[in-house]
Amino acid sequence: MEIIRVDSVSKVYHQGRVSFRALDKVSLDFKKGEFVALAGPSGSGKTTLLNLIGSLDVPDEGEVFFDQKNLSELNDSERADLRLHRIGFVFQAYNLIPVLTAAENIDYILLLQKVDKFLRTRKVNDILQEVGLTDKASNRPDELSGGQQQRVAVARAIVTDPQVVLADEPTANLDSTTGRKLLEMMQQMNRTKKVTFIFATHDPMVMDFADRLVSLKDGRIVSDTAK
Amino acid sequence: MNDLLLAWRNIWRNPRRSILTILAIAFATALLVFMLSFQFGAYDDMIDSSVRLSTGHVQIVAPGYHQRPEMRKVIDNPEELLQEATMLSNVDAVSLRSEAFVLASGEKRSRGVMVTGVAPHHESKISSVPQQIKKGRYLTEGDGAAGVIGALAAQHLQLDVGDECVLLGSGRDGSIAAAVVEIVGIFKSGVDEFDRSIMQLPLAEFDTIFSMEGAVHRLIFTFAHLSDSQAGAAQLRQGERARKLQVLTWEELTPGLKQSIELDLISGIIMYFILVIVVAFSILNTFFMAIFERKKEFGVLMSIGMKPRRLVVLMLLESFSMTTVGLVLGILCGIIITLVAARYGISMGDSAEFMAQYGMPERLYPKLTLLSVTVGPLLIFVVTLLTALIPVLRIPSLRPVEALRS
Amino acid sequence: MRFFDLLSVQISWRNLWRNPRRTTIILTAIVVGIISMIVLSAFGRGMMEGMVKNSIDNLVGHIKIQNPQYRIDPAIDNRIDQAEKIAAQIGELLPDDVQLATRLRLDGVLSTSREHTGVMIVGIDPAAEKGVSFIGRPLYQGTPLQPEDARGLLIGQGLLERLGLEIGKKVVVLSQDASGEGRSKAFRIRGSYRAEMRDTEKRYIFINLKSFQDMLAAPGSATEISISLRNANAYQTGTVEDYVDRINERLDGLGLEATGWRQLLPAIAAYIDMFDVYMLIWFVVVFVAMGFGLANTVLMAVYERMREFGLQRALGLRSSGIIKNVMIEVLFLLLIGMALADLCSFFLVKVVFRSGIDLGSFGAGIEMWGISRIVYPVLSLSDIVMANGVVVLLGLLVGLYPALHAARFTPIETMRHL
C-alpha cells in the first residue's frame, strides 16, 4: 500500500523569458515505512520533488497523491493542516525558531496542533529523551551544536507522529560521526514507528543507510533500486 | 509557550532597534498627553477667568437684552427667581447685576462709563474683580454712594480713591438720573477694555439712582464645575419664571472665546496628526525589517503546518506589544511631566502680555483629565497598528518554497 | 584625502539605493516632517502677519507722532498744534510712497433719542486714510464721508445694530473741549463700516477732522499723525526704527514724539518674537519624531552590511573612513529629503493654498484676536532656512550613532556574525 504516489509530475520554473524544466514527467510510489534516499547532482530536482510531496509547492503537470488524496484538490489551509498533522520536515539548516528553547521548539508544533498542556509536556519530555537531549531542553538554538540542532529538528518532525518525514540534506552541515548518529536515530524511528522517511541528499552515508535509492538527473529518474 | 511570549521574545532579538521604535512611540505619546493636558488646562483657565471677570457660567436676562441691551428690558422681582434658582443642585453662587451707561465726570474730565450695580456680598463669590483691587477697597454691603472703578477709567478721569465722581445718565423710565459717588477702590483686571469702561456700585444705590424699582438686568450663576453649565442652563429653563426670560450659557455670552478655543484645538489636532504620521513612517521600516529578515523562519513555520493567518496574528501581536510598551512608557512620562508642570505652572513668556488683553492668566496650568491622557495614546495606537498592518498583510502572499529559498 | 572624494560619494549613493523600499520609507518620513514644518510655519506666519496688519490698520500705522502725554492721558490737552504744518514737514523727510494721516481722536459719548454709549470719536481726513487704515476701505453700507461734509458721521456696523440705528438717522456726539467743557453737536449717519475686530466696530465713530476741530473750537489741532510705509519690509525691524530716529530728530523741541509700531503694540510685538520660539520648538519636535526613524533605518543598513565593513577594515580602511562613508549616506538621505520637501512645500504654499484658508467658521473667535478671516500662508526665507537647518544639523548628529557603530565592527567580530 503506497502512502505517496507521484504521477507523471512536471515542474517548470520561469525566469524572465527562459523557462526551466526542473522535473520532467516523474512518476514514483512510496510505501508506508520506507526509508528512501533521493540522490543526484546539484540542480537535478531533488528539493523540487520533495517540496511537491510535502505540498509546499504545486506541480505544473501531473498529480501527487498523499494517502490516496490528490494534493491539487486541497486548498492552502487544508495543505497546512496536512503538513501539520501528517508530514514532518527537516531542513539543512536554520530549522528552529531562534527565540525558543529546544523544548519550546518542539512544544510549539504541538501547540499548533492544539494538544493539551499535560500531554504536550509528556510528549516533549519523551521525545527529548529519545533524541538524547534532555539536558539541553532549556537551551536556545544558538547554544546548541549543529548536530544537536538537527536532532531537535528531527524531534520536532517526529513528535507529531507523522506518516512521512521529509528531510532535505539533513546531514550536509554535519561531520560524518554526527551525521551517522543522526541517521541511526532516524533509522531507529523508522523501524519502531513505521514512519516513512524520504531524504534528498548528496551524502553517500545517507544513501548507505537507505533501503531504497532513487537517482535523479536533469529532472528525470535515472534509476530506482531497492537494497 | 504562548504566542504573546513568543512575540515578546522576538521583540528583544534586536534590542537596539526595538528600543528606538519604542522610544519614538513613547516620545509622541508623552508629548500628546502633555500637550492635550496643557491645552485643556489652558482652556479651562481661559474660560474661568472670562467667567469670573464678567459673564458667569450662565445668565438670565430679559428677552432681547443680550442682543440689544436697553435700560427698560429688566427682570422684575428678581428675588422670586433667585429663590427658584438656588433650589437647583450644583449652583455655586448667584448674583444680581444691573447696568447703565453714564457720563462720568471727575474734577476736570468726563467720559462715558458703564456702571454696573452689584450685590457686593454675592459678587465676591462669583467675580474676580474684588481680588483685583489695586488701591482702596472693594464694595461692602453697607456702602451707600460708593463705587469702584477700573484703573484706566480712573486715570482718564483723573480720579483717585476718596475723590467724588458725578454720574449722569437716564433711568429705567427714561428720566434723568444723576448722582455723586465716592470712589472707594480702583481695580485692574489687565483687560484694557474692561478697565477702561467699568464702574461698579452697590445694587441698592444703583436701584435708587436709576429708578429700577427692584428690577435688575441680569442674574449671574456660577456652578461647581464648568461642565455643569449646560445642564444647569437646561434646568433653569424649566423654571416657572425663567421660561419667559432668556437663559444664556457662557458659550452664547462669549462666542469669541468658544470659537477661538475651537480654532486652537483644531490647529493643535492637525499638528498632532502630522506628528503621528511622521512617527508612523519612522517606525514603518522597523516593522518591515522585522518581517523581511525572518522570511526564512516563516518558511520553516509554514512548512511545519503553521497557517499564514496565525503568522499574521503573531506579527501583529509583536507590533502590538511593542506599541503598548511605548504607549505605557509615554503615558507615564507624559503624566509625570504634566504633574510637574501643573504644580509650577507654565509661564507664557513675553506672550503673557498679549494674552492678558484677553483676560488670560499669566501662568497656565496643565490639567490631567481622563480625556487628555487617553485621546493622544489612542490615536497613536490606531495609527501604529495600521502601520504595522502594511508589512504584515504581505505575509499571506508569501509562498513557503520562496521563503525557504531566501 | 579630501573629504568628498568621488569614490566615497559613489559608494554611499549606491548603498543608499540597495534597499529602495527602506530608503523610500524613511525619505517619506523626512519629507512629510519638513513639509509640515514649512507649511505650518507659513500658515502660522500668515496668520500672525495678518494679525499685525489688522492691528496696524486699526488706526495705529507703522509710526505715530503724538504728544507723549497723550498715551497716558488721551485728552485734548495733550494735542498737537498746527498738525497740518508738522505733517507737511515730516512728509518731506520721508520717501514719496509714505502716507501720512492726521487725526483728532478723543473719548466721547454718542446719544440717540433713547440711549447713550461711550465711543471713541475720530476726526479724519477721509482722503488721507486710503490704504492707511480700515476706514479708508469701502464701507459696508451708505456713502463715504465727503471732505466738506460738516455733519456726516461713519459708524461701525456692530454699533449700528446694537443701537438699532439706520443710515441717515441723526445722532448727537459729545466730547470735552480744552477747558473741560462738554461740547455736543448733531450728526447724520452717512455710512457704516466693518472691521476685522468686532470691538473696533463697537467703539469708533468717524467724522471730518475739520468738523471735529470746529466742534471743540480747536482749529488746526490733532492728537496724532499716523505714518504708513508702503514697502513690504515694514514689519521687519530696522526700517521703522530708522525712520523713527530721523523723525524724532526733526521733532526735537516741539514736545512731540514719534513711536514705531513695536512700541505702540508691545503685546503684538512680543507675540511675534515668541512666534519664532514656538516654531523652533515645533521643528525640533517633528525632527525628534523622525530622528528615531532615521537612526533606526541607518542602523539597520549598517548592521546588514556588518561583514562589508569588516572586510573594508581588513583591507585597510580606517574607522574614520567608515564613519565618513556612513555620514555621507546620511547626508544624502537628508539632502534628498530636504530638496523634495522644499519643492513640495513651495508647491503647496504657492499653488494649492494660494487662495488661503477660510476661517469663517470660527468667526467670533478670530474677531476676538484680530485674525483675518482668510489666512494666506507666508513663506519666509528664515523659516525655510531654520527648518532645513534643524533637519540637517540634528540629522547628522543622529547619523553619528550608527556611523560610530559601523566603525566599531572589527574584521574578526564580523566573521562570527556570519
Ligand SMILES: Nc1ncnc2c1ncn2[C@@H]1O[C@H](COP(=O)(O)OP(=O)(O)OP(=O)(O)O)[C@@H](O)[C@H]1O
Ligand atoms: N524558484 C525557482 N526559480 C527558478 N529556478 C528554480 C527555482 N527553484 C529551483 N530552480 C531550479 O530548478 C532546478 C532544480 O532545483 P532543485 O533545488 O530541486 O535542485 P536540487 O537537486 O535540490 O539541487 P541541490 O543538490 O543543489 O540542492 C535547479 O536548476 C534550480 O536552479
Ligand SMILES: [Mg+2]
Ligand atoms: Mg536541494
